[in-house]
């Protein structure tokens with residue numbers, strides 16, 4: 001579901017855009033300002049595992065029968081273009097282990113109703129922005145009580161990023177399911193690999209504050225003139241790396257590539 005259309009007069013902010021701006025302004029410039037053609041997207045075993053498990057969890061949420069998710073995952077990883085995580089590879093095995101944890105997670109949730117993949121724009125004309133994010137799964141736990149989940153499949157997650165993502169997903173849930181003012185939401189970043197859960201308790205007031213915060217972020221982006229590069233571990237996953245002078249310079253002059261934090265951040269999947 002693509003959700004409602006966005007108003008072209010409003011600044012469109014997605015979670016990815018926000019994280020790109022915070023991570024490296026030059027990368028933001030490449031992606032959203034420069035109008036350069038996007039380099040071909042590279043699939044990695046981690047992205048295939050993540051996509052496959054998310055698709056499987058969507059099917060499981062839709063029908064409640066684990067066989068539907070299992071079939072989706074099996075079919076997805078069997079596609080010829082996904083051979084790097086295809087049958088017989090360690091990534092394939094890992095994907096099914098993660099999905100098995102997902103089935104257990106699903107079975108542990110008792111709710112009145114549930115919805116998979118809510119994806120919509122949240123426009124605020126007075127603030128000049130429209131926000132888009134995605135909710136992997138939402139459960140109605142009671143008349144004014146909801147839960148949203150963002151499934152994670154990497155080795156670890158960065159708390160501040162998960163929090164921003166959950167806050168944006170919260171806006172999408174309130175809009176997409178037209179929650180009453182009094183409704184409260186438990187938002188969970190649930191890692192199906194490590195079992196870790198990052199939980200936020202959110203109210204309508206929090207949603208208003210989130211939109212106000214995002215409006216101020218957009219003002220910062222709009223006022224940006226200098227798109228400074230921030231070479232770092234994230235360059236490993238940057239589609240623009242081949243065209244980025246600063247990343248090439250850092251690679252040449254060298255930094256401590258063996259630094260532990262650096263290595264950890266380079267290998268989050």
Ligand code: SF4
Nearest residue numbers: 024027235238244247
């Ligand atoms: S390669 Fe690194 S420094 Fe260059 S745009 Fe990408 S993230 Fe920024």
